[in-house]
Amino acid sequence: MAVTAPRTTNVPTLPAHPDPDTDRVLDSGLLHELSYAFGGPFHFLLPHRFDANLAAFRTALGDAGVEGLVYYAKKANKAAIWMERCAVHQAGVDVAGVGELREALGHGVRGENIVVTGPAKSDELLRLALLQGCLVAVDALDELDMLITLALTGAVRQARLLLRRLPPTQPHSRFGMNTGELETALDRCVRAGDAVRMEGFSFHLSGYATQPRTDLAAELVEWCLKARVVGLQADRISIGGGFAVDYSPADQWYTFLAKQHPEHYHAHKTFHSGDFYPYHSPVAGADALRTILASVPEGGQTSLAERLQETGTLLLMEPGRALLAGAGSTVFSIQGLKERDGYRIATVDGTSLSLSEQWFNSEYLPDPELVTPTGRSRGTGIHPTCVGGASCLESDMVTWRKIPLPARPRVGDLLVYPNTAGYQMDSNESPFHDLPLPPKVVLDRLDDRPRWRLDRRTAY
Ligand SMILES: Cc1ncc(COP(=O)(O)O)c(C=O)c1O
Missing domain, CATH: 3.20.20.10 (Alanine racemase)
Structure with missing residues (x-):
């Protein structure tokens, strides 16, 4: 089913502030290598x-x-x-x-x-x-x-x-x-x-x-x-x-708040604007x-x-x-895709517990980037996609909102949630379903080829 529409559609979007350092990481190819190596979601940190x-x-x-x-x-x-x-x-x-x-x-x-x-x-x-x-x-x-x-x-x-x-x-x-x-x-x-x-x-x-x-x-x-x-x-x-x-520019944030409506969310989920973190x-x-x-x-x-x-x-x-602020992002890989009436459900290789906001009956709103093996997807379409977690719970949605992705997502593409270091990454993480806790990768250098290492946390 075609779910592409011009980018002028009414599906609300909330881009994060531009961040050249993070973009360099997204376009470097490193994240696909790491996703393959870890076989699951992970976070990267920018000290x-x-x-x-x-x-x-x-x-x-x-x-x-x-x-x-x-x-x-x-x-x-x-x-x-x-x-x-x-x-x-x-x-x-x-x-x-x-x-x-x-x-x-x-x-x-x-x-x-x-x-x-x-x-x-x-x-x-x-x-x-x-x-x-x-x-x-x-x-x-x-x-x-x-x-x-x-x-x-x-x-x-x-x-x-x-x-x-x-x-x-x-x-x-x-x-x-x-x-x-x-x-x-x-x-x-x-x-x-x-x-x-x-x-x-x-x-x-x-x-x-x-x-x-x-x-x-x-x-x-x-x-x-x-x-x-x-x-x-x-x-x-x-x-x-x-x-x-x-997290996001003023005009985008206020437009988002004015527009957002249950029909923009999977299962017509209702979020009250006052329950969101003030993303601007x-x-x-x-x-x-x-x-x-x-x-x-x-x-x-x-x-x-x-x-x-x-x-x-x-x-x-x-x-x-x-x-x-700006010190890290969370990377999920798309494991499966399903068509719904006018949108898709992408199921990723981790759970909403690695993006903690659902715990507060709220949602992490800054748009994730769709990243292919060659870098950020720069399509001009609108591909409304909500994001489910790899668990058996109906409620395990990483994003209930039908995010207007710029290109058709494919299995193996990455969804990278920006600016997640503050509270999102790990305050509610859990090894539910025997899923491993997402590792944290420290990017010590960002020049031509980012240098990475595992974080040295001693106990989990
Ligand atoms: C006593 C105390 N100090 C500092 C903080 C950190 O707050 P924030 O991350 O919003 O700066 C908290 C958060 O709950 C707190 O309870």
């Missing part, structure tokens, strides 16, 4: 992008005249390469469990450059953090008590800690401490004496808006001043993560940090940057997704 994103965050701090530290939020991608880059650049890492802490230490990150976040930390995690001199973002009073007890009774007698604030604008968050709890925590820190080094306060906000981050950061500065009065160090605040990533963001990554610093907090007179300077307060942050 130079991580380096550039980290440098951009640091430059934003420097330009604002603010002293600070960037901690990579490790949960966003499990690969070892990011730890190795953090170690080389003396950047910090944000870990939320023993496994993540072990990986960070094992790949060369010094304990003093690690912040331990996450709720209700186990005593094993707290003990390790103490021994390694990590900073602990304390989430609750009972956790504070446990940390103080460990410090008083263990080999290392001083715990470095931040107190995590329950955001007043997100009162239903299960993380952090409210005003009363923070007052109690301050009191307990004072009583603990040398057993604790209370370095300041932290928060992490849901969403990507910058002004609430400016406002809450300014509030934490006030908490620091209060804590200093009672003799605590309190010279830093962490504003967590949540720096947006800009006018202010993203390090620019979001610039905006946060340049903005005046609610009720304030000066910018947050000035407030930090005049109070001698360091700014810590824990970006995950934003440090991985």
Whole structure:
């Protein structure tokens, strides 16, 4: 059945921003070789992008005249390469469990450059953090008590800690401490004496808006001043993560949102526009940090940057997704094709668990590239194709949307999803059906012929 139509058709499309580095990889022929070698899906990683994103965050701090530290939020991608880059650049890492802490230490990150976040930390995690001199973002009073007890009774007698604030604008968050709890925590820190080094306060906000981050950061500065009065160090605040990533151009994104309709999806699946990640963001990554610093907090007179300077307060942050912007893609091979009424179903050699967005009842929207053995397909047609996973579940759709591919897909062609390093690749991966977890390939060099190696992650 012919499913070709002129490219002016109404099938919504969402191209990612152009990315010459990724295009060079797609056109190099390497991906077909690797697909053959691995016999299944895989991800490729671009460490130079991580380096550039980290440098951009640091430059934003420097330009604002603010002293600070960037901690990579490790949960966003499990690969070892990011730890190795953090170690080389003396950047910090944000870990939320023993496994993540072990990986960070094992790949060369010094304990003093690690912040331990996450709720209700186990005593094993707290003990390790103490021994390694990590900073602990304390989430609750009972956790504070446990940390103080460990410090008083263990080999290392001083715990470095931040107190995590329950955001007043997100009162239903299960993380952090409210005003009363923070007052109690301050009191307990004072009583603990040398057993604790209370370095300041932290928060992490849901969403990507910058002004609430400016406002809450300014509030934490006030908490620091209060804590200093009672003799605590309190010279830093962490504003967590949540720096947006800009995947697609504004016009394409807003057109997509206006157009998208259940008939554009396999089985008339309904997605609500509000459930999608905001794939276009006018202010993203390090620019979001610039905006946060340049903005005046609610009720304030000066910018947050000035407030930090005049109070001698360091700014810590824990970006995950934003440090991985443009730093990797996910490659599936088409294993089979089926015609449906006016579209095709391509079944690929992996599952939707290697492109995590379905887990959030949402869909990863930036269009995948159709790659043939000679490079990107540059056809001018419209071949609406949804993408199914290689499992027995109806719900295992990598993409429910009928993507308007530019050429007729064939078995053995690759579908390469762009910009997947932040959370998409591995946060929900699973060896369901005894399928192997997709390996990660590090592309160390991109010249004429990209050089690749396997990522050095030690444990899966
Ligand atoms: C405490 C904390 N810090 C940092 C992050 C990273 O957020 P993002 O990847 O959006 O920057 C998270 C994400 O959940 C978090 O919970």
